[in-house]
Structures are given as C-alpha cells and as structure tokens.
Amino acid sequence: MRRLLFILVGLAASAPLAARPSVDSAIAFGARENVTFIALSPDGQRVLYGVPGETAGSRILVLKVGQTQPRAVTRLASEQERIRSCDWVSNQRILCRLHSIAGAAGMVAAGTRLVALDIDGSNVLPLAVGLWSDEVADFLPDDKPNVLLFGRGRGGYPAVVRVNTRTGRQVYVDGARSTPIDFLSDGRGRIRIMRVQEVRGTDRAGRIIRSFYRTAQSTAWVPLSEYNQQTDQGPWPLVVDGDSAYVMEQNPEGRDIVYRMALDGSGRRPSAL
C-alpha cells in the first residue's frame, strides 16, 4: 500500500468567543457545538460555517483555508429564528435555510425559508410573503404592534397569523387540520372558539357547522354546538367576551335569541338577552 504522509499545517481558527471564564463546567458543557454547519467552497479555498450565539441567535462566518481569522457573512439576532444550514452555490454565493418558530394561544408553529446571499453579506435575495386576507381577528391591544389576521396554513386550512405591523413579520399561531371556517378570539390574543364546516367525502361543504371551544386553561377543543345552515336550527356563537361567548339561536317560536354561555366547561348561561 502506498504510504500516505499528512503534513499538518496551520492553526485552528481562533474561537470567536470571549475569553473563557474560570472553568464553570455547566457553561463549558452547555455551550452548543461551535460549528452548527460547515461546507467547503466549490474551489476548496474557503470554509463556510455557522456559529451559535452566546444564548440563542446565530452567525455565518467564512474562513479562507490556511488563515485563522474568519470573516462575518451575516448574523441573525432573533431568539426565534435560526440559520439551520448553508451551502455554496458558487465560490462567491451561498444559500441558507432559515427556521423560525413562534407560539401563541397555546399553539406552536414553525416555518422555513431559503435565502441566497453573497459571502460579503450583500445581494440578499429577499423573501416576500403575501397575505391571504386583510381581516383582523384580534388587534391585540396589549401586544403592540402585533395583530392577529386570518390567513391559511399549509394544506389550505384557515389559520390565524400574528403579524407585526411595523416589520411585516408574521407567524402562524393557530389553525386546525380539519376544516374550520373561522375562529373567534377573546380580544387578548387567545383563540377560544373554532367553527368547523362538515365536509362530505366529495370534498363539498355540508350543511352542518360545528363549533368547538376551549376553556381558559386548556388547548383542547370541546364541542359547543351544531348549527344546520339549511334549517337555521342550532346555536351559533357570535363573539367571545372574556370567559364566555354570546350565542345566537332560534327559539321554539322561530325567533332568534342571543344568550351568553360560559366557556369554562360548565355550560352555564349567566344571562339571556
């Protein structure tokens, strides 16, 4: 067998970290791996890699092979966005996969994006995301500058999206994998009622609209009512007010009445109009 000699050259890239404090092993072992992804350029001259931030966050660096000082490409400071991986599309340009995660109303959602940029951080190919609807579900007065909008999730189902009205950033906050037609929020960002239309095997909407609610503490959907569109029979929740809902229903005389129903699991009707 041909003998292969390796000539070890160069020093490792200097760790892009502050001076290590006197050893706290929880910090040393709890630090995420310093290389979250790594890729060699098509010409083999440069190494592209990701470095986690001190807490969350992440940075992309590029290092010329044989040198010790990497150059910054870009960074993501947000806690809820991560650079999952990058690879080269030419010797000057890279393509990265970003991951973002958000939660509200007891639901959690994640999304990904592909973004291309030059290794000096320029010529970022921007991502535009359109909105399906301009209907506001909740103005979130306690959570400025965010609003909840109706949108649609993957698969085409109606969903609720939280949008930062300053930055345009939006995150999926709620939805379902059946066929909801809409949601009612409590004015504080929590979705309490979901209305679901019965779908037949032929994928055509049926006559029955079922409503489900959640108690204040739970994420579970509890059946609330069944409304028949054709006969106009059955309770129809109109709006959520705090821990109860206003519900409209035809009384035996054929007139619509509105009553309040507690959403605490008791089914109590505190008062009727």
Next chain:
Amino acid sequence: MLGQRDTNEQVYNRLWGGRVIDWLSGQDNEVLMEQFFIPESRAGTLLARDEEGIGVVQVNTATSRTRRVEAPNANSYRFVSDGAGQVRIMGSMPIRGATAQVGRIITHFYRQPNASAWTPMGDYDVVTRRGPYPLAIDGASNAAYIREEGADGRAQIYRMSLDGRNTRDLTVAHPQVDVDDVIRLGRRGRVVGATYATERRQAVYFDPELQRIAQQLSRALPNSPLINFVGASDDESKLLIWAGSDNDPGTYYVLDRQSRNLTRVMQARPELEGMALATVRPVTYRAADGTQIPAYLTLPPGGAQRGLPAIVMPHGGPSARDEWGFAWLAQYFANRGYAVLQPNFRGSAGYGSDWFQINGFQSWRTAIGDVNDGGRWLVSEGIANPERLAIFGWSYGGYAALQSGVVDPGLFRAVVAVAPVTDLGELRRELLESNSFASTRDFIGEGPHIAAGSPARHAATIRAPVLMFHGELDRNVRVRQSQLMRDRLRDAGRPVELVEFPALDHYLEDNAARAQMLRRSDAFLRQALGIQ
C-alpha cells in the same frame, strides 16, 4: 423570492420555504429545489394559479430566474435527483379523505434516463419501516441505492438498476445491526460508501482511495478514531474532514490530496479545550429475561471507579440509539463525578426489527424494564452506590425516567426529565393538530398501554423527587405534558419542580438555558442523593 412568488391572492400562507435537492455542481448559482405550489383565488380572471402541491424548480439564486422542472402534484412527497440535474425518483404520499391527513405509506417511482413515465418501485410504511426506501441515485451507473429490511429483520442497502430490469445487488448488510445510510460526498452528493453502528460507527467505502485516507488519518491523528468526510471541492481534490473520539469533540481539517497538506480549520467545542474528558466504554448487561443489553458507560475522568453516584441516561426517540462518541450531557455529569450509563434498551432503533419491538411506547414494559435493569447492573457491578442512583432523560428518555419511577419506585433516588412525554393519550390528542396524525396515531397505538404506560396517570406511585425542564415552544412534546406531570405529582404530595423556558423548543438551543439546566440538575441530584 426564490421559486414561486407569493401574492396577495394565494389561498394560504407559505410555511415551508422549500428544500434544495440538487446543488448542480458546475453551474454557478443554480440549484434544483422542491417547492410547495400554492393556488390563488382571484375573481374575474383566468390568470389565477390553480396548481397545488410539491413540485421541483430550477432557480438561479442570483437572478431568481426560475424554470419548472417537475409539475406540482397534490400527492407528491419527495423528489430525488441524480446530482447532475436529472430528477429520477418521486415519493408519493397520498392525502386521504377530506381531512388532508397524510397516510403512512410512501410509494416511490423512478423514471429511466430522459424518459418522463414513472415506474413504481414499491411501498414504504413509515410506522413499521418496512418496504424499500430510496436513499440516493448513482447517475453514472444508472442505479439507486435503496434501504430495506432484510429477511433477518435488519435494514440493508442494495443497488437497484433504474433501466426497467430492476436488477438488485446487495451492497452492505450486517448480521447484528441496521445499515443506516449511504455516505455522500460533495455538492454532487456522490455515493462513496455506507454506514452502520456496532459498538462504534463504521464506514464501508466503495471508493478505495477514500477508504485508504480514512484509515491512515485515523492512525495519524492522535486519539481520533472517528473520521468523517464532511465535504469536498467540486473536483474532490480537497476534502473537508472531521476527526474526533469519545473524549475529543472533534476538529475540522481540510486535506489537499495533491500536496498531502492537512490544514486544521477549527475545533467543534473550543470551550472544552484543556478540560479532562471521560472515556466511553461499550458494555453489555443482562436484562431480567436474560437478554444482553448493549450500553455505554462513562466514568468520571481520573477519579474513583466504584461506589459512585450514578445516572442511567436513556436516549430519546424512542426510534433512535446512543452511539460511541462525545456526548455533552454524559460528559458533564462525568465531569461532576457521576458514572453515566446510556442503555440501548429494547425499543431502540438500529438493531433490527426484533429489538425495535413494536416501538418504545407500545412496548414500554420491555423498554423500561431494560432501563431499570441497567440501574441494577450499575449497583451489582459495584460501580454505583445504590443510595446514589438517579435517572436523567430527554424527550422519550424523560418519559423513560418518569415511567421507571412508576415501575420500580425504590430504584432511582432522583428523576430528571427534559421535555418528557408524560401521558400517551395526551400525546395522541396533540397530534390531531398535525397533518401526520394517521401515522403517529398508529405509532402510539390504542389499548391498555395508553393508561398503564402514562406516568402522569400514576404520579402517586413515584417516590423519588422529580425535576423537569421544558421549552414552551416545544412542537415535538408540548409543554402541557410536563405541566400535567407537575400538577399530578403536586396533587399526590410529591416533591416536584418544573423549569419552563419561554422562547425555546424541544432542543433547548440556547447556551445559557443549557448551562442553567445542567447546573440546576447537578444541584438537585446532589441534594436528593446526599452528595456534598
């Protein structure tokens, strides 16, 4: 925007940004990517987009010029390219009924070179993991590498010709373990070998020159028996290599094959430079029914070897296994003076279908029995002080840690669970919100094991103090699971603490949070086990 542009008229938002399936080495800035095509709703025009599903586009990442390569298809699930721009395999996972739930079967099809017709390759069941699963295409030999369970219940990799004759050649099989995957190199994804893990991870290179380089590097680099080819320049004259071991988290190098220069580029964990790290020893122990259970034993570096405080650390998954190598959790506790045992209990993946059982949830009695027998073995071997035996687990491992306290309340004197499943019924219910409910429902199953195997329903049985950690944005296991366990333990008057991390998910990817989790766990264990 890369690929299909988003518009105000599209009928739903884009959550998934797509996936590169071919880096088109040799064509600057061009890639092939899978993308979800979203239809539009527009009144009074015939120009609205109406196609829906995953398709493939070729995109110029500098100009965003986009060319459609594969039309979207509502049932398509994945596409596989040959590394030279030809999409040759399609996986289809039909949506069932009106609920848009995907099923559990992926049917793959291939096409012959320059043909457009698809030829069926077989069905893969994501629950039982049976059936052919194509991993990669070797365009040069017009063949696909396919993983499939053999007659002995272990996954093997074979090559199948994509010329219409479907000729099969067994490429790599192992009598004890599953062959996990092929090894691919560079942006072209050239298949250069296959890999499986026995006591250590092994690589079988089809490329003899790479085999020689791996062997020689493994000998030449001190204490680096594990060698991975991480990447390559397009002409493969320069290789990006990782080398490491159980007590070395690893260093990255670039090898110039012409000059033989090996340039060190960076360390994986510079924070641990100069710290004494523990060696990891593969062991086996006897379970109650006589079965030999493989495990890894990590002892404190340079300290006492017997009568130690000890931790059994079952892995997550459960469709996973632990391997020999650097593991930050086990190393931290070894550094703090504990012996750590990581068992590959029955229910673990990698050892064939018999070992996998039905899976770690449905076969929980066997899995948890093996975990607890690991604790008893540490004591019988004299490694652990029985008064100072604890259990620590993450995800399914957290489930195992809690359930071990239900099955055998006196064995472990303290329980730490990170992001644990605590109620199998609750887990099933949570999955209703995902579009893979059907397959996950079948994985968890139905029957008496749902109640019997849920630690939250037997909280009063647990005697050891419990410490839990959970990210509030955890999508794999909802934070509700830990909250439920905490509430039930409190109701039963048992000592419990739950630390919630508001902005983190299942993996706690935050250095400060991880440091806090480690420090708090160590302090909790020291107090519970009476360690100074």
